[in-house]
Amino acid sequence: EDQVTQSPEALRLQEGESSSLNCSYTVSGLRGLFWYRQDPGKGPEFLFTLYSAGEEKEKERLKATLTKKESFLHITAPKPEDSATYLCAVIETSGSRLTFGEGTQLTVNP
Amino acid sequence: EAQVTQNPRYLITVTGKKLTVTCSQNMNHEYMSWYRQDPGLGLRQIYYSMNVEVTDKGDVPEGYKVSRKEKRNFPLILESPSPNQTSLYFCASSRTSGRLFFGPGTRLTVL
Numbered sequence: 001e002d003q004v005t006q007s008p009e010a011l012r013l014q015e016g017e018s019s020s021l022n023c024s025y026t027v028s029g030l031r032g033l034f035w036y037r038q039d040p041g042k043g044p045e046f047l048f049t050l051y052s053a054g055e056e057k058e059k060e061r062l063k064a065t066l067t068k069k070e071s072f073l074h075i076t077a078p079k080p081e082d083s084a085t086y087l088c089a090v091i092e093t094s095g096s097r098l099t100f101g102e103g104t105q106l107t108v109n110p
Numbered sequence: 111e112a113q114v115t116q117n118p119r120y121l122i123t124v125t126g127k128k129l130t131v132t133c134s135q136n137m138n139h140e141y142m143s144w145y146r147q148d149p150g151l152g153l154r155q156i157y158y159s160m161n162v163e164v165t166d167k168g169d170v171p172e173g174y175k176v177s178r179k180e181k182r183n184f185p186l187i188l189e190s191p192s193p194n195q196t197s198l199y200f201c202a203s204s205r206t207s208g209r210l211f212f213g214p215g216t217r218l219t220v221l
Contacts, residue, residue, distance in 0.1 A: 034209065042215065044200075046209050087153065096141075
């Protein structure tokens, strides 16, 4: 059974204080790993897809990286508007369903 | 504008009263899915559909029904709601089953 574990559960940063969120996964074969951002009361919004170990994607202050067992979402010099819950999800090669982690709730204080 | 819409956005009902939450997408996506989101449990898939007239169970299908008679619509039916179905529900669609576009959510309370 696919498993996705995100850490930490919650993270509080000062504006400008860079950090990383972790997503560890267990799948028989990875077809893709996805990062989403979710604001309170809203649906998740797609950020990145990663397909193979060593791959990296960037968008503004966010950079996602992938190894064979985990993915990191690096946040450089975060701003208060980056506050949200960040969700990681995986889909296996033989599957048709995304399995989500429970998310990391990020708060960036001004 | 490309979007997934859900109705209603908020619903308070009583145990046993049948209800339907509608979901519609305007992106001509083949894949559609329903999730529920609960504190401490994350997003869990209820049902999904790979195309018209093709539906399959997700991780938590008990107490729910779906249908996919048209490509754009994927309603979620609760025949006899119970309090443990109180949750935040999301519909999502995708060209495949990877990158999902989510609706705004339906907050359901069953008394």
